[in-house]
Amino acid sequence: MSIIRSLTNRYSRRRFACLFFSLLITMVAAPVFAAKGLSTRFMEVFLALNILAAVLITLFSFGTYVGLGLLALVLVARGGHALLDYEPLLATSQGIGAVICLVSVCVMLRFILSEGSVTSERIFAALDLYLILGVMCGLLFCILEEEWPGSFSFQSLPLAESRQNPLAHTIYFSFVTLGTLGYGDIIPVGGPARALAVAEAISGQMYLVVVVARLVSLYKGGSCRNEGNEQG
Structure with a gap:
């Protein structure tokens, strides 16, 4: 028990x-697996681990079991899809995963914008929020493509006809949109997909402006307090 308690304390700190490193590995590993011709199931496993980490963050931050309940729903939906092969359950699990990401975004945003010194954990939280936002929109894009096939065009062909896992494509498209790169290899065609793409691009740019300004103000405030204490 002491070992588990020690590991839990280290993880909470x-x-x-x-x-951040888990999300970074997931984002880098997915295209590598695709290029090697390996199954994109690995990406889904990594995403599941990231969602689990996001749930743990909500538990450590607020002691709330909302994230744990959502995780249980994801497992039930995934298990039902595996056993019954009922496609709506897959979209349901992805939707709940997106809700977990949204809860984690709110938790991290509250932590980032709260009063306090600028620590490495606060900076990692800011980076996590940016990556989680991309994953969340990627899940939502995937749901749109599964519910309304043809919402995206992949290299002049409907994404549904590319015979590849749409989740890998939609997460890639999500981060391209979040960074406002606009490569043009994947294009939103449907109205809901375009609306979500616009909302994500605007949110990504506004987030960078607001968070950077907040972190700078906190850093300057901490420096001023330290100087005042030294002079006093």
């Missing part, structure tokens, strides 16, 4: 850093 560096939870945002752990989530």
Whole structure:
């Protein structure tokens, strides 16, 4: 029990850093697996681990079991899809995963904008929020493509006809949109997909402006307090 308690305490102190590296590995590993011709199921496993880490963050931050309940719903929906092969359950699990990401975004945003010194964990939380936002929109894009096939065009062909896992494509498109890169290899065609793409691009740019300004103000405020204490 003491070992588990020690590991739990260590994770709680560096939870945002752990989530950042987990998300980074997932985003880099997915296209590598696709290029090697490996199954994109690995990406889904990594995403599931990231969602689990996001749930743990909500538990450590607020002691709330909302995230844990949502995670249980994801497992039930995934299990039902595996056993019954009922496609709506897959979209349901992805939707609940997006809700978990949204809850985590709210938790991290509250932590980032709260009063306090600028620590490495606060900076990692800011980076996590940006990546989680991309994953969340990627899940929502995937749901749109599964519910309304043809919402996206992949290299002049409907994404549904590319015979590849749409989740890998939609997450890639999500981060391209979040960074306002606009490569043009994947294009939103449907109205809901275009609306979500516009909302994500605007949110990504506004987030960078607001968070950077907040972190700078907190850093300057902490420096001024330290100087005042030294002079006093």
